[in-house]
Amino acid sequence: MGERKGTNKYYPPDYDPKAGGLNKFLGTHALRERARKIHMGILIIRFEMPYNIWCEGCKNHIGMGVRYNAEKKKIGMYYSTPVYQFRMKCHLCDNHFEIKTDPGNLDYVIVSGARRQENRWDPTQNGQVVPEDKETSKRLFDDAMFKLEHGVGDEGTAKKVNPALGRLINRNHTAWKDDFAANSALRAQFRVKKKEMKAKERIDNALLKKTGLEIALVPEHEDDIKLASLLNMKPTKTAAENQQIIRKKISMLPSTPKTLTKAALGISRTSTAATSLVADYNSSEEELS
DSSP states (O other): OGGGGGTSSOOOTTOOGGGOSHHHHHTOOTTGGGGTTGGGTOEEEEEEOOSOEEETTTOOEEOTTOEEEEEEEEEEEETTEEEEEEEEEOSSSSOEEEEEEETTTTEEEEEESEEEOOOOOOGGGGTOOOOOOHHHHHHHHHOHHHHHHHHHHHHHHHHHHHHHHHHHHHHHHHHTSSHHHHHHHHHHHHHHHHHHHHHHHHHHHHHHHHHTOOSOOOOOOHHHHHHHHHHHHSOSSOHHHHHHHHHHHHHHSOSSOSSOOHHHHTOOTTOHHHHHHHHHHHHHHHHHO
16 A cells, blocks of 8 residues: 555645656655665565575574565676575564575575575486476577487487376376265375374373473384383382392391290201210219219
8 A cells, every 4th residue: 555655646736846756756765665775775575485494593494485574685696687685584583584596596595594494306316307407408499400319319208208107197097086985085084093183182181281291292102112111010129229128137137036946956856966965965964963
């Protein structure tokens, strides 16, 4: 709505055509607030993030397609193509990051304040179609023989990949021939998975409520289950603790027993050694008397 103020049909009664256009007469710009830094060569635009990045200020992830009010300025030329740089503020913190265009590689380059999430790969490694470089495109435009040879190579490549493309088309047609049945199967799988997720969420909430924690629980892994079972089988007391308990019990026992029996001394009534000892004792008493 602000841009229409400078292009409407209304002219005030005190308008003087000698002052120039209506914007000049009112001392405003046609772009209004977007042109408040136009004297510095900066224009405020709506910039859309070209790829996923990580903010260096708050370390948060910013997805591709997020839009910002950015300061656009021209910083150079690539042959006859201008190079622009955009400066914007992170919506999650006070950090600013700058991104500039790269006409040579048809890409955007982060200058400062952020780092790119690497999702780039070589298309030749996974069999994708690789676009022609500038040198090849120039030769195709100027050299007729090279264009003919290039076309023959393209026909050979097409014949080579045609069977694989046919198999993919047939597989896709078989899988989605009955779209209603395929959709029903997908929805049934989703319902089962949704029930499992809700049951797991109830268990996690009960555990968090019981322990009084306020953290997000990670999914349970098989290794965690095995480790927990091993911890349950582990004895509650270590060998050193058991040895200390035994020593304490021994130290609490009396040094000498209250009653002394033959069994405690190792004397047996049926043993001949005990009989001879008693006879020797009696004979010694008679001699003393």
